[in-house]
Amino acid sequence: MPNPLAPVTTSSWDRSRARHLLNRAGFGIPLHEVDRLAAMSPEAAVARFVEFEARPDWFQPPDFLPAPFDFAAKRREVAGLTEEERKDLFKERMREEHQAMAQLQDWWLDQMLTTLQPLQAKLTLFWHGHFATSAQKVKSCRNNWQLFQVFREKAAGSFRELVRSVGKSPAMLEYLDNEKNKKGHPNENWARELMELFTMGRGNYTEDDIKEAARAFTGWMRVGEKFWFNAHAHDDGVKTVLGRKGDFDGDQVVDIVVENPATAKFVAKKMWEFFAYEEPETEVVEGLARVFTEAKFELKPLLRAMFLSEAFYSPRSVGNQVKSPVQLVLGLLDGLDVPLALESGRFARLILTGLGQDLFHPPNVKGWPGNRAWIDTNTLLLRCNAAGILVNGLDPEDMAGGEGEGARRRGLPRRIRSPFEAMKWAGRRMAGAKTAEEAADRVTEILLGRRPTAEQRTVLARALGAGTGQAWKANEDGVRAVVHLVTSMAEYQLC
């Protein structure tokens, strides 16, 4: 096999490859970006994503975070209160945090939808799934936000720095219990996942390595929303980790683990599987690991090599990945020209939960498995129905049947009005289509990035309410029907 990491040639660069880059290095939006990327050289197109600092962004931190937690003030506040009153106060705080988390989810989705730095946004999501923590346990909205900022700011920087910052983030300290890791009473949770899931992967260390590493992380604790190194709780004795011996502290163990050859391969493979395809060739993993190691664990060279490689644009890769729920929802909003207003934001949150990608709530520390794992009978159907609800609206009285009570407990909405303006959309996206077949072609070109097969065209034309070759004029029901059908196609789930 020729070198799969050989750089793509300018002569092979076309709209289809540009669209693939936009799909994977970003979220496939906005659609009009495809033409711009196709007109560039592959190097310039990739640089447009990877060198994201070169472009300004509108990024504004959220202004709705609950006030920082102030212990002294809190102590004054609760002094003299009864147990009951304290409990109420705590409950009120939890309600605030919960509400702020919902806002933060909307805010993040909006950020991904509108950012000018799509790779940074996609990497932020990648790291959130890699160093997974869940707001189910980490209730503080500020702490979730802080870790989000770590992912965002260090998205394509030094992996070593990233691991350190994650390890010291209050969210991770709480999520994997390292805040309870004390000399003489070690808690191994963080040390174990650091090796198993975050850096080296299974099979490259022993149970003893975990136990010893856990000792080095004793004393990494937090005070509310801040990291705190508790020297009294730190075990400064000699440890043996991965064959190296010394009175290591946590930072040093991070160094040992990051520099272990297993880590570069593990990270390269995980990134490739997220951005390109699963079970990559050995040459791909080893080649990228070499780039990553030579770059002293800086991420940009790895990203650049990946997005410029021939293998990244191979048939194994293009159009063969299942869209994550986030990518699906963003694509729907962009493709249907639906702004992320209050109603659709709430809707988007519900759908993401139903499809299994509740932001800030990954299922466990392993994050989201991705690709085919997103799909089962339940989620595939819900994907189609989510599109349908966006296109047609929803009356829960109609669909919830006798399960209404249980459905309400699961947060199904009472009723959703469709935010999709079918006639406006048709006017903009389907202009000039004269027959039902032409109209069907327009819709699939926009939503799938390609023309339909002959059979598909016939079915879609029929749904548009016109026979073969007949003149076609946009009508609301036909447009809604065909848009729902195309977004219900198996092809629409792929990118």
Added chain:
Amino acid sequence: MSTNNVVFTRREFMRTSAVVSAGLTLPAFLTGWRGLAQAEEPGAGGRILVVLQLGGGNDGLNTLVPYTDDAYRRARPTLGLAKERVLDIDGRFGFNDSLAAIKGLFDDGKVAVVHGVGYPNPDRSHFRSMDIWHTASDSDRYETTGWLGRYFHNCCGGKPDPVTGVNVGAKMPMAFAGSDVGVSFTNPAWFRWLPGDGADTEKAYRELNAGKGEGTLDYLRSVSASVVATSDKVQAVARKRRAAGEYPQSRFADDLKTVANMILGGLPARVYYVSMTGFDTHAGQAGTQDRLLKEFAEGVKAFHGDLAKAGAAERVLMMSFSEFGRRVEQNASGGTDHGTAGPMFVIGEGALPGLKGTPPKLTDLEQGDLKHTADFRAVYGEVVSRWLGGDAKQVLGRDLQPLGVVRAV
């Protein structure tokens, strides 16, 4: 009626926000499938397994409590359950009193509890250990098929219906992997393509997703086929019967209620899968585990009572498991870390009641953890061969000595 007319009529309903009666929009849909569901009734009359997964690693020692053991008191100075909080079974062991509802079933002879269930060379990672329980593999082997998937593959004359296995929850369990069987939903009302009122658009949706494809597209098309083949059936069954019993307010109970509706509605499923999570109690275990155990026990009791009232309880066997138990010694955070063996529950008229197997010794530990005394695959084996009438050796790749937890068919 033309396509446009049907669609338009529906839209009119929505725009005017009129209450749409399901009966008005769905008649063809229902009558079309009711006959089919009835035709398959015989398959639904057989025995049913309901797997109850307790995710996160349930602390076995505070579930089935060795409350008279001094070693338990020493290892759990604050987390150990006081005598008053234990519902005695045999003078040595008792249930955590949060399991009062289970104790009632136990006293009625409907519960088997197996001591110290685990597997050799235990893995303390949630994911790995969960995979081991789902695939029934040895801890040093990586299998890609699940134990129930292998059962499905071998059952039903080699032609299992996709709804032979139903997961009520967000994610298809790995235990189902390895066959084309498996339907997964949280709410049966969602389990159809909307509008799905028999309109021509639904026909178009089915046509557009039929056939084969390349790579991942082919996979998606095959899942689509499964969606199409089963959604109407689930709908028809779900509409037939509403749970009659009183269920507590919890997600777990909701899911069991859904299972009861499916069973009593005649869905030809042999295995249902229901999950709870949250048992990963590294810190502040007491309140959390008590709440979860109570939710578990009361859900199970309501479910069993509902089935009993409908005369279906003798057809349904429940089996609970968790990916591991927890460390014998409590940690400094009022919790327990990942451990090894724990108890399994087998519940229903088909259970051979009582405490089964040998309790692990709290004074003979390995790295602070219990040594398992029963292999979980022995329990699976009995469930497969004695309850589901399958070939345990084919499904599990081994013959293990039965523990006597399931009545022979």
